[in-house]
Amino acid sequence: MQKCTAVIGCGIWGRNIVRNFYNLGALFGVCDLDKENLKMINELYRDVYTTSNFDEFLLNPEVKAIVVVTPSHTHFNIVKKALLAGKHVYVEKPISTSSEEAGQLKELADKMGVKLLVGHLLLYHPAVNRLKMLIAQGVLGELKYIQSDRLNINYFKNDRSVMWDLAPHDVSMIAHVSGKAPKKVLSATGACSEFENIFDITHLTIEFEDGLIAHVSDSWIHPQKRVTLLVRGTKATAILDDTLTEGKLKVYDNKKNAQKDIEVFDYLEIEPLKLECQHFLNCIEHNKTPRSDGENGYMIVKILESAEEMLLGGNKKILDNHEFKLSRSK
Numbered sequence: 001m002q003k004c005t006a007v008i009g010c011g012i013w014g015r016n017i018v019r020n021f022y023n024l025g026a027l028f029g030v031c032d033l034d035k036e037n038l039k040m041i042n043e044l045y046r047d048v049y050t051t052s053n054f055d056e057f058l059l060n061p062e063v064k065a066i067v068v069v070t071p072s073h074t075h076f077n078i079v080k081k082a083l084l085a086g087k088h089v090y091v092e093k094p095i096s097t098s099s100e101e102a103g104q105l106k107e108l109a110d111k112m113g114v115k116l117l118v119g120h121l122l123l124y125h126p127a128v129n130r131l132k133m134l135i136a137q138g139v140l141g142e143l144k145y146i147q148s149d150r151l152n153i154n155y156f157k158n159d160r161s162v163m164w165d166l167a168p169h170d171v172s173m174i175a176h177v178s179g180k181a182p183k184k185v186l187s188a189t190g191a192c193s194e195f196e197n198i199f200d201i202t203h204l205t206i207e208f209e210d211g212l213i214a215h216v217s218d219s220w221i222h223p224q225k226r227v228t229l230l231v232r233g234t235k236a237t238a239i240l241d242d243t244l245t246e247g248k249l250k251v252y253d254n255k256k257n258a259q260k261d262i263e264v265f266d267y268l269e270i271e272p273l274k275l276e277c278q279h280f281l282n283c284i285e286h287n288k289t290p291r292s293d294g295e296n297g298y299m300i301v302k303i304l305e306s307a308e309e310m311l312l313g314g315n316k317k318i319l320d321n322h323e324f325k326l327s328r329s330k
Contacts, residue, residue: 003028005281006057008078009069010037013092017069020277022048028063031056054078058085065115065284068092072164076101083108083116090280092119093168094304095297097160102301106294117280117290118297120172124275127240127248130267131231132177139251140233146174146214147230151222154200161199163190163307166218168300171206172292173229174216175299180209182303188310193221197312204307 005021006029007014014032021027022045029049030041038050057063058081066082068075068091076096082089083105095118096102109116122128134140148170154162175181183206190202200220207213227242237252251263276292283290 002026004062004064005067006031006060006063006065007067007069008032008054008057010041011069014069015040016273017067017277018045018048020271020274021067023274024277024281026065026277026281028060029057054081058082058087064088065090065280067280072097072160076105079105079116080108083112083114086112086114088115088280088284090117090119090277091297093121093172093297094118094164094301095294096301097164097305099298099302099305102294102298106298109294115280115283115290116294116297117276117283118292118294118300119276120168120176120292120296120300121272121276122169122173123176123292123296124279125173125242125272126267126270126275127242128173128177128229130249130265131229131238131240132179134238134251134265135177135231135233136179139236140231140238141235143178143180143212143231143233145230145232146178146208146212147216147228148174148214149217149226149228151217151219151224151226153223153225154220161190161202161308161311162218162220163199163202163204163304163311165220167202167204167216167304167307170216170218171300171303172296174206174208174214175296177229177231178208178212180212181299182214183207183209185303185306185310186213188307190311199311202307202311206303206307 003026005026007018008031010018010030010032018030027048031051031054032038033052041050065088068078072094075091079089079091095105150166150170186205186207188204190199192198193200202218204216225243229240231238236254240249242248247264249265
């Protein structure tokens with residue numbers, strides 16, 4: 001594909017996205033307000049155009065797609081401008097921190113006839129998709145419980161809270177592997193260990209379709225990294241440990257000694273971010289709906305918005321009658 005993509009934001013994660021679009025031969029340019037970040041990009045990729053003026057890419061007909069990798073509270077305004085300019089957009093999760101804004105962006109993308117992909121990275125993870133396949137094949141039996149733990153240390157707490165930073169991964173992944181949409185938040189608790197009203201550890205209990213219960217724990221204060229997904233079915237229990245370099249996905253027979261009866265499932269070891277970037281480009285080229293589209297982004301924001309109300313002491317909020325649909329796009 002031609003060099004038609006511009007990345008907005010080249011911080012720590014943005015550089016990974018820049019690398020992937022460059023290696024895919026699709027990177028036109030990079031925008032960042034930090035001159036040192038742009039200097040680094042210029043040294044690594046001498047043929048890539050850099051600027052601190054976002055509008056340059058909006059006005060350039062060569063740029064067909066914008067990738068937004070900025071703090072979550074800036075997403076709405078940047079994505080809206082890009083969509084109004086007729087650009088396809090890939091925005092890092094969450095699509096916004098407001099369901100009203102997320103809905104506006106989804107509708108605007110549909111109106112403009114452009115693709116909108118939300119960076120729910122784990123929907124493109126080979127091990128996650130292998131697990132989704134096993135569940136669909138009935139290997140685990142009927143799903144009864146799911147638990148996702150995403151615990152790590154973060155010294156740069158520049159997002160709204162750990163929930164908005166990490167829980168989009170957990171909730172979107174659970175919906176993806178189970179094939180069930182989240183319906184409501186049953187409980188949300190957390191702690192602010194350093195700054196008032198900035199939760200750096202949160203625990204959510206969410207009810208999905210068919211009464212499936214999931215627990216989601218996220219933390220910025222754990223020195224020992226832990227990234228695990230447990231899926232319990234009537235027949236077997238799967239554990240996906242993303243901190244392992246190999247053998248991430250194991251399945252345990254519920255009726256036998258778990259320590260002795262383990263089946264390890266293979267999958268292709270491909271960087272999930274590369275697959276997500278490729279998917280975005282393929283959706284543009286072949287006019288397909290992204291797996292993590294605006295509807296998927298809206299669904300996640302709606303749930304987290306409800307959880308945040310509980311965390312901040314608001315009344316329990318049941319989701320409206322909007323019928324969430326899980327994208328079936330491949």
